[in-house]
Amino acid sequence: MYALVDCNNFYVSCERVFAPHLEGRPVVVLSNNDGCLIARSQEAKDLGLKMGEPYHLVKPLLEQHRVKVFSSNYGLYGDMSRRVVQVLSSFTSEVEVYSIDEAFLNFSGLKWLTKGEDLLRYGQRVRQTVLRDTSIPTCVGIAPTKTLAKLANRRARLHGTNGVLLLETPAQWEAALADVSVDTIWGVGRRYARKLLDMGIDTGLRLANMPEHWLRRHMGGVVGQRLWRELHGQPCLEWNPAEWDDEDQLHPAHASRRSVTCTRSFGRPQHDAAALSEAVATFTAKAAEKLRRHGVAAHLVTVILGTDRFAPGTEPKTHTAVVSLSASSSDTTRLAQAALLGLQRLRRPGTAYSRAGVLFSGLEPEGQGQLGLFSAPAANQQRSQQLMQTLDGLNARFGRQLVRLAAQGTARNAAGQVQPPAWAGRSAHRSPLYTTGWNELWEVR
DNA sequence: TCTGGGGTCCTAGGACCC
DNA sequence: TCTGGGGTCCTAGGACCC
Numbered sequence: 164m165y166a167l168v169d170c171n172n173f174y175v176s177c178e179r180v181f182a183p184h185l186e187g188r189p190v191v192v193l194s195n196n197d198g199c200l201i202a203r204s205q206e207a208k209d210l211g212l213k214m215g216e217p218y219h220l221v222k223p224l225l226e227q228h229r230v231k232v233f234s235s236n237y238g239l240y241g242d243m244s245r246r247v248v249q250v251l252s253s254f255t256s257e258v259e260v261y262s263i264d265e266a267f268l269n270f271s272g273l274k275w276l277t278k279g280e281d282l283l284r285y286g287q288r289v290r291q292t293v294l295r296d297t298s299i300p301t302c303v304g305i306a307p308t309k310t311l312a313k314l315a316n317r318r319a320r321l322h323g324t325n326g327v328l329l330l331e332t333p334a335q336w337e338a339a340l341a342d343v344s345v346d347t348i349w350g351v352g353r354r355y356a357r358k359l360l361d362m363g364i365d366t367g368l369r370l371a372n373m374p375e376h377w378l379r380r381h382m383g384g385v386v387g388q389r390l391w392r393e394l395h396g397q398p399c400l401e402w403n404p405a406e407w408d409d410e411d412q413l414h415p416a417h418a419s420r421r422s423v424t425c426t427r428s429f430g431r432p433q434h435d436a437a438a439l440s441e442a443v444a445t446f447t448a449k450a451a452e453k454l455r456r457h458g459v460a461a462h463l464v465t466v467i468l469g470t471d472r473f474a475p476g477t478e479p480k481t482h483t484a485v486v487s488l489s490a491s492s493s494d495t496t497r498l499a500q501a502a503l504l505g506l507q508r509l510r511r512p513g514t515a516y517s518r519a520g521v522l523f524s525g526l527e528p529e530g531q532g533q534l535g536l537f538s539a540p541a542a543n544q545q546r547s548q549q550l551m552q553t554l555d556g557l558n559a560r561f562g563r564q565l566v567r568l569a570a571q572g573t574a575r576n577a578a579g580q581v582q583p584p585a586w587a588g589r590s591a592h593r594s595p596l597y598t599t600g601w602n603e604l605w606e607v608r
Numbered sequence: 609t610c611t612g613g614g615g616t617c618c619t620a621g622g623a624c625c626c
Numbered sequence: 627t628c629t630g631g632g633g634t635c636c637t638a639g640g641a642c643c644c
Contacts, residue, residue, distance in 0.1 A: 194612035201612070219610035235612085262615095262644045352642050383641075386617080424614060431609090473611065479638070520613090588612090 164270040164331075165398075166286055166305045167312040168251060171320065173264035173299070174202035177243045178233050180298045181597045181605055189230040193218055196428045196588035197234055234593040242598045246297045252407070254289050260405050267309060269402060286327035306330040309400045310393035313349040314339055314367070333396060340367035340394065350390045355382055371395065420457060425450040426467055426520025429586045434515045439468075440503055441572035442586045447502045447521050448564070448571060451495040454523060455551060460491035462525030464498055466505030469518040483522075484509040491527050494547045495554070498523070499568055 170176060174192040179185050189206035193199065200216045210228055212221060218232075225232060244263045252258050257269035268289070270282060286303040293301050303326065304315025311330055318339060319328040330336040346356035348367050358381075364370050370378075371394040378387035389399045403419060425446040433439055443466060454461060464486045472480045484505040492498060502521050510516075557566045564571070572584055595603035 196612065198610085198612050215611090217611035222610085265644075350642070354641065383618080386642085421616070422614090426613065428612070481638080483637070485636070518612095589610090 164282065164305060164307055165309050165312040166268040166270050166289070166303055167261075167309070167316040168247075168266050168268065168289065168293070168301050168303050169316050170247065170264040170299050170301050172202055172204055173244075174233075174235065174240055175204045175207075176299050177236075177240050178594055179204075180243070181239075181594065185231055189228060190233070191225065191230055192233045192235055193592065195235060195590075196430065197591055198428065201235065232592050234590040236594050236596065238596045238599045239594065243297065243299060247293055247299055247301075248405075250293050250296050251289065254285075254292075256404075257402075258405055259403050267312065267402075269404070270305065282331075283324060283327055283329045286329070287325050290326050301326070303327040304330070306336060307396045308393040308398045310349050310390065311336050311396065314343065314347075317343075317347060336396065337368055337371070340371055343367045345370050348390075348394075350386070350393075367394070420459065420526060422522055422524040422526065423450050423453050423457070423459075423461070424520060424522040425453070426469075426518060426522075427588055428518040429516070430589050431585075432471070432515035432517045433519075433586050434513060435585075436510065436512075437572075438584070438586050439506060439510060439516065439519060440570060441584060442519050443502050443506050443521065444499050444568055444570035445564070445572075446519065447499045448495050448568060450521050450523055451493060451498050452555060452558070454493040454526075455529070455555060458529050459526045460493040460529045460531075461488070461498070461523035462491045462527070463487050463523070464501040464505060465522040465524065466502050466509055467518075467520040467522060468506070468509050468516045470514065471517050482509055487525075491525065491531070493529055494551055495568060497547070499570055503570065 175190045178190060178192065185204075187206065188204075189210060189212075190204040191200050191207050191212060192202035194201045197218055199218055200212060200214065200221070203212050203214070207230055210224070210230070212224070212230075224230075240263060248258065248260055248266055251266055251268060255268050255270070257271075259267040259269070261267055270285075282305055286305055290301050290303050293299060302316055302319040302323070304312045304317070304319050304323075305327070306312040306315045306329070314336070315323075315328045315330045319326055322328055322339075330339055343366060345351055345359050345365055345367055346353075348370060351359065351370070359365070359370060364373065371391070373391075375388060375391045378391040379385070381387065382390065392399045427442070427446065429442070433442070447464075466484050466486070468482045470480050470482075474480070486501040486505045488497070488501060498521075554566050558564060595605070597603065597605040
């Protein structure tokens, strides 16, 4: 049995923890660059505000109903997420962190819980403890497969007992499947939903009642087949448990990551070579830090430049250039050299770009594969490792990006005042870094 | 004027190589 | 007339998830 714990409206909950007066008021959180709505409180949903809606289109409505607007504050959300997972891992060591606001618990190990009642009560205790220790509300769905646990979770708030729903028997999950539209099933996205509805397959149960080979044939091969089995109570999605390391960070137990990226939209289009270089160097530094945090090094550096995605026309809006390294690296200076080389190959003078980024792939554990004919001598590698450790240490202690490459440009103007670069994205409504920034700690007066 | 970012897996054509 | 086949890399795009 699996339990899915989902923090409903997680970003809104995080903001409300530090602004309790917003309880009961409509609240929304915007994506990076204040682009669109990515989280809504129930009151905001009731106003008809939709997920992913462009901010500039709904701004009048937000003002009319005095909706509180936040720019996204991932420093805060990431830290709150870590606290929630810490509580969850006190209930079972078998935790899989699926996203910033969801985690699966493997209840199969809890052999002493054989009766439905007991599992239900256990789920309720998980939920109450998370709420007590972090102030974050959750729902819990429990079922024999991840896909059915997801379904149980979605229905827990309205059809569960104290926010927990158990779907243990085929009769129970079939009744639930019959009561949901097919597009709410995990693994059925916009395109498949359209196709299924056109064929009259409108509920989850109708989909589950199609033959297994039909899903294999028409819904992405083995992906569709797995979906069919999951809907029939046969678990066939992988279990990727997480482990805590010495520094209290959670990592998947086996290194499954295939790539690491950092891309951003600019506040306004950029065509200047110097500005683009600074942006790419900055994104490289951020992504390289992530590589080192995961203990991996990259062989391939892909530079990404994007023009206006919404401009009419059919020409490609995304341009990429791949630079391969003779030996894998997680050193910011080495990776930035490669990225700037890629940028030079990619950039067309006079073209205005609205976003840029880097992608690292061909990953392998750090310190491996460096014995090649052309790799740097051991002494250089050791020096590079020490330098990066010092850099990460300083940035962790004194604030992100305090120590940086010259290529990233300066964050201060001639008078020494902190000033965002010309290419910075918009973030007009960000709340303070209550829990992770020395200058922004929560004040209780 | 204004429409996110980070992932996974899969497909497909063209260049290039042997 | 007839003009291979298999492999890799690059680039772009489509589907899904959060």
